[in-house]
Amino acid sequence: MALHKIFRAVIMGPPGSGKGTVSARITKTFGLKHLSSGDILRANINAKTELGLLMKSCIDQGQLVPDDVMSRLILSDLRALDQSSWLLDGFPRTVSQADALDKAYSVDTVINLNVPFQTIKQRLTSRWTHLPSGRVYNVDFNPPKVPGLDDVTGEPLVQRDDDTPETVTRRLKAYETQTDDCKNVFPYRSKGVLQSFSGTETNKIWPHIEAFLHSKLSSVDEKCEDL
Numbered sequence: 001m002a003l004h005k006i007f008r009a010v011i012m013g014p015p016g017s018g019k020g021t022v023s024a025r026i027t028k029t030f031g032l033k034h035l036s037s038g039d040i041l042r043a044n045i046n047a048k049t050e051l052g053l054l055m056k057s058c059i060d061q062g063q064l065v066p067d068d069v070m071s072r073l074i075l076s077d078l079r080a081l082d083q084s085s086w087l088l089d090g091f092p093r094t095v096s097q098a099d100a101l102d103k104a105y106s107v108d109t110v111i112n113l114n115v116p117f118q119t120i121k122q123r124l125t126s127r128w129t130h131l132p133s134g135r136v137y138n139v140d141f142n143p144p145k146v147p148g149l150d151d152v153t154g155e156p157l158v159q160r161d162d163d164t165p166e167t168v169t170r171r172l173k174a175y176e177t178q179t180d181d182c183k184n185v186f187p188y189r190s191k192g193v194l195q196s197f198s199g200t201e202t203n204k205i206w207p208h209i210e211a212f213l214h215s216k217l218s219s220v221d222e223k224c225e226d227l
């Protein structure tokens with residue numbers, strides 16, 4: 001689908017709810033640029049940047065990175081995408097981050113994934129990731145063509161350090177208290193741009209998200225042509 005107007009979207013949801021999986025489908029279908037806060041942090045850790053080294057222990061312990069660090073990092077990456085439509089995955093996660101984003105950009109839609117925590121715990125222990133691209137696989141759900149290797153580059157897949165059962169429990173707790181419990185204070189529900197999708201299987205949720213985005217993007221484009 002070719003877009004005329006710039007479209008800015010956010011995808012939210014608990015750890016392991018399928019934000020990365022759904023983002024890959026949205027990027028492929030609608031051509032938005034995908035920016036994942038977790039992928040950016042892991043790229044910094046991998047490249048052993050000063051920021052990466054400082055943030056690694058936070059991430060490995062399942063805690064959120066401080067708001068000021070995260071907001072500065074994401075807003076500076078977004079500035080490079082000023083002329084593009086984008087999809088932000090994993091940011092914002094706190095009221096302070098949502099306010100920082102709101103000051104800089106008006107977001108057209110926020111997709112919120114609701115997946116039960118029990119389903120998530122099973123998924124994350126069988127996830128394999130290609131760190132340079134952020135592509136994710138799952139032993140049961142979407143296995144790589146060759147076990148242990150990325151489909152596109154043939155490079156090795158790894159298990160994330162924060163996918164141990166104990167850290168997953170801590171990440172879910174952080175999500176509950178710092179994101180989910182505060183969602184009404186984020187500027188999205190009041191602006192009428194928050195849309196939730198619930199379920200236990202991405203393949204069942206995806207057609208609803210796809211239809212929703214098709215109608216949302218057509219209406220944004222029509223409004224643009226009317227100007």
Ligand code: G5P
Pocket residue numbers: 013014015016017018019020021022037038039041058059060062063064065066070089090091092093097123124126127128136137138140141142162171200201202203
């Ligand atoms: P991340 O990297 O943003 P999380 O914890 O928010 O990490 P995560 O783990 O990346 O989210 P996801 O992207 O929501 O999960 O899910 P996914 O990878 O697509 O799917 C999970 C697994 O399930 C995969 O193996 C996938 O194949 C499989 N799967 C998908 N659908 C199905 C299905 O229907 N069935 C089955 N069986 N499997 C399925 O953040 C990491 C850390 O970085 C810091 C924090 O420390 C955070 O913990 N951080 C931030 N800190 C502060 N502020 C921020 N904004 C931050 N952003 C990141």
Ligand code: MG
Pocket residue numbers: 019020036038
């Ligand atoms: Mg992810």
